Amino acid sequence: MEQYDEVYSAEDGWHAIREMRTRGAPAIAIVAALSLAVELQSTTLSDNAEEVQAFILEKLQYLVTSRPTAVNLADASRKLQKVVSGAAERDESDGKSVAKTYCDAAAQMLVDDVSDNQAIGKHGAAWITKTAGEGQVSVLTHCNTGSLATAGYGTALGVIRSLHSNGQLKRAFCTETRPYNQGSRLTAFELVHDKIPATLITDSMASALLKLKGHEERIAAIVVGADRVAANGDTANKIGTYQLAVTARFHGVKFLVAAPRTTIDLQTLSGVEIEIEERAGKEMTFIKGPRFDGVDLDVSHVETVSIAATGIDVWNPAFDVTPAELIDGIITEVGVVEKGPDGKFDLTFAMEARNDGLKPVTIGAA
Numbered sequence: 001m002e003q004y005d006e007v008y009s010a011e012d013g014w015h016a017i018r019e020m021r022t023r024g025a026p027a028i029a030i031v032a033a034l035s036l037a038v039e040l041q042s043t044t045l046s047d048n049a050e051e052v053q054a055f056i057l058e059k060l061q062y063l064v065t066s067r068p069t070a071v072n073l074a075d076a077s078r079k080l081q082k083v084v085s086g087a088a089e090r091d092e093s094d095g096k097s098v099a100k101t102y103c104d105a106a107a108q109m110l111v112d113d114v115s116d117n118q119a120i121g122k123h124g125a126a127w128i129t130k131t132a133g134e135g136q137v138s139v140l141t142h143c144n145t146g147s148l149a150t151a152g153y154g155t156a157l158g159v160i161r162s163l164h165s166n167g168q169l170k171r172a173f174c175t176e177t178r179p180y181n182q183g184s185r186l187t188a189f190e191l192v193h194d195k196i197p198a199t200l201i202t203d204s205m206a207s208a209l210l211k212l213k214g215h216e217e218r219i220a221a222i223v224v225g226a227d228r229v230a231a232n233g234d235t236a237n238k239i240g241t242y243q244l245a246v247t248a249r250f251h252g253v254k255f256l257v258a259a260p261r262t263t264i265d266l267q268t269l270s271g272v273e274i275e276i277e278e279r280a281g282k283e284m285t286f287i288k289g290p291r292f293d294g295v296d297l298d299v300s301h302v303e304t305v306s307i308a309a310t311g312i313d314v315w316n317p318a319f320d321v322t323p324a325e326l327i328d329g330i331i332t333e334v335g336v337v338e339k340g341p342d343g344k345f346d347l348t349f350a351m352e353a354r355n356d357g358l359k360p361v362t363i364g365a366a
């Protein structure tokens, strides 16, 4: 079932993010930025440029409080604040022109995210096929990193889309991604929608999949998204990512992180500095689904049912941090960043690389 929620204000955007009606690091940033753009268009604004600037800054600061782990939102807020400050300082500026500059910059973020994802898909697919050699390959992914988590196309799912459109994909495997089931609800939906050959597994089946079917299915890589990549390459992503990286290393399967550079945070030096969001225990102890009368499912009646003993204590971190040492490459829109001879990632180089065609970069094998 597809349903669209309408967002008219920064407050609507904040709630859509906090309540996870929109989620995924890049999508959170874009929805936040656009929610304020919509509000600006329907608000009677002051003619005074500085007053409008102050209004926008206050709303951006509020939006950033919606969820802590994904850095894209803080990054977008910082960039938009800069754009707005520049507009307010221009001699001829007035309130309306400051608001228009904001709205144009927010709309451009949407456009840029889609093209960045397509470039990520292309670089990731090239790296994987070059590393795996002749023939089609399979890939395992976690959580949802597709059109429902970004402005469109997706990051890790963009790599899968790119492999599929090149005729290089044998099969995509996706985890259920407990406790919120982004894999079975969202990734599986996107894979079925795009008619990509795909198989759903529970999170606990990943090691068995690599051991029992890795060879036969030619599972060349586990590719995941990211909510924040620290300067040393440590990566915060959906809970369960870390254990996938451990099992990938044990089974000799490549482990790749696919993320636009808006997800790379050079201010955060390593994973220990990343704040991990803890969510309500009810996400684990209850599940939503159609009413079941013992024989048939009644899809017209969705109900929430308890799947755990009442009273049990629950720990529900939404993300974990995968140490850089377990990551083989970070796929960005300018190329795949590999470790240098010292065994470390140099993400500064990727952040400085240009993607406007003036100074093409090739990082890694892509």
Ligand SMILES: CSC[C@@H](O)[C@@H](O)C(=O)COP(=O)(O)O
Residues within 6 Å of the ligand: 023, 024, 025, 026, 070, 142, 143, 144, 145, 146, 149, 150, 154, 155, 156, 182, 224, 225, 226, 227, 237, 238, 239, 318
């Ligand atoms: C391209 S999205 C990358 C990550 O944001 C994604 O894998 C993820 O962890 C999303 O978490 P969520 O809690 O659903 O917002």
